[in-house]
Amino acid sequence: MNAASSAEDDLTAVEQVLAGDAQAFEGIVRRWQGPLINMAWRYCRDRSRAEEMAQEAFIRAWRGLGRWRRESSFSTWLFALAANVYRSELKRFPTETLTLDAVHEPSRPASQQRELEERRRQEALRRAVLALPLRYREPVILYYFHEMDLAAAAATMSLPEGTVKARLSRARALLRRRFPQLEEEPAVMELTALNPGKEAAN
Amino acid sequence: MNLAKSIRSEHDGADTERNARMEAEIGHILAAEEKLIPSSGFMASVMERVRQEAALPPPIPFPWTWAVLGILLVGGVLGFGAFEIVRLGLPSFRVPALHSFALISAQLPAAFVGPVEKVGWVVLALGVSLLCWLFSRRLAGSGGLL
Numbered sequence: 563m564n565a566a567s568s569a570e571d572d573l574t575a576v577e578q579v580l581a582g583d584a585q586a587f588e589g590i591v592r593r594w595q596g597p598l599i600n601m602a603w604r605y606c607r608d609r610s611r612a613e614e615m616a617q618e619a620f621i622r623a624w625r626g627l628g629r630w631r632r633e634s635s636f637s638t639w640l641f642a643l644a645a646n647v648y649r650s651e652l653k654r655f656p657t658e659t660l661t662l663d664a665v666h667e668p669s670r671p672a673s674q675q676r677e678l679e680e681r682r683r684q685e686a687l688r689r690a691v692l693a694l695p696l697r698y699r700e701p702v703i704l705y706y707f708h709e710m711d712l713a714a715a716a717a718t719m720s721l722p723e724g725t726v727k728a729r730l731s732r733a734r735a736l737l738r739r740r741f742p743q744l745e746e747e748p749a750v751m752e753l754t755a756l757n758p759g760k761e762a763a764n
Numbered sequence: 765m766n767l768a769k770s771i772r773s774e775h776d777g778a779d780t781e782r783n784a785r786m787e788a789e790i791g792h793i794l795a796a797e798e799k800l801i802p803s804s805g806f807m808a809s810v811m812e813r814v815r816q817e818a819a820l821p822p823p824i825p826f827p828w829t830w831a832v833l834g835i836l837l838v839g840g841v842l843g844f845g846a847f848e849i850v851r852l853g854l855p856s857f858r859v860p861a862l863h864s865f866a867l868i869s870a871q872l873p874a875a876f877v878g879p880v881e882k883v884g885w886v887v888l889a890l891g892v893s894l895l896c897w898l899f900s901r902r903l904a905g906s907g908g909l910l
């Protein structure tokens with residue numbers, strides 16, 4: 563399904579819901595359940611909680627459909643609403659995270675355990691994102707959730723792109739200091755070689 | 765001197781390059797997140813909640829007419845009270861024609877005027893309290909709280 567037809571489907575579904583057809587909301591849930599759950603997962607890294615938060619976001623969207631003013635796309639509105647829901651849910655019931663100082667980089671892997679250790683290291687880095695201060699954490703979460711689309715991340719947070727870019731840069735610097743061995747991994751060069759342009763562009 | 769400068773700039777350049785490589789790696793790891801697939805019952809549970817919400821009666825609109833009337837009434841009573849306090853407190857402000865109990869006091873012996881005035885104020889206060897209670901009851905509906 564391409565973006566244009568999805569946008570049309572969303573618009574049609576919203577109009578049907580506003581006309582009183584509650585069942586039409588199912589199409590919206592079907593199309594956006596994956597993205598909303600994955601976005602929530604990045605906020606809390608707890609699968610069942612991610613689903614609960616995504617469900618809450620859908621219910622808020624259902625209640626607030628009439629407030630979508632069609633100035634932005636439905637997805638932009640939905641993601642911004644979901645980000646607000648996730649932010650306030652995590653304020654009410656914070657995830658159990660370590661402080662950034664308490665996050666330690668795993669030791670360098672032995673060759674026979676390389677893959678397993680590499681996964682562990684990557685997971686430690688992803689969890690370290692949750693230990694960042696909120697102002698840096700959210701840009702990181704949303705920037706990578708939106709597949710490195712700075713404009714989309716900024717729209718979701720209702721912040722200027724320059725602010726998001728500056729916060730991203732600061733967040734990366736904080737993570738770099740916490741994970742000094744990343745650079746020494748041979749995988750680094752292989753992996754960055756796969757995707758050199760996008761990072762350089764940002 | 766020049767040699768030290770060139771060594772330092774070479775060192776700085778290497779640091780910058782190293783930092784850029786590390787940040788690129790961080791970016792790659794964060795971007796390469798596995799996608800979660802929603803559990804099988806997720807959509808059904810969302811739609812169940814949506815149907816429950818849809819079945820709820822529409823929210824009761826705020827009774828603005830009664831609220832405005834109440835605010836006017838309370839405002840009037842408070843204004844009158846404030847006026848009376850100022851009037852009774854300041855002798856120069858006394859306006860005999862506006863005295864609440866002027867008619868009563870004219871027909872009663874002087875010894876009764878004071879107590880009757882006091883009773884009048886108590887009755888007025890009770891009346892205002894009753895009105896407030898009735899008004900609150902009206903606003904709250906028959907929830908059983910009042």
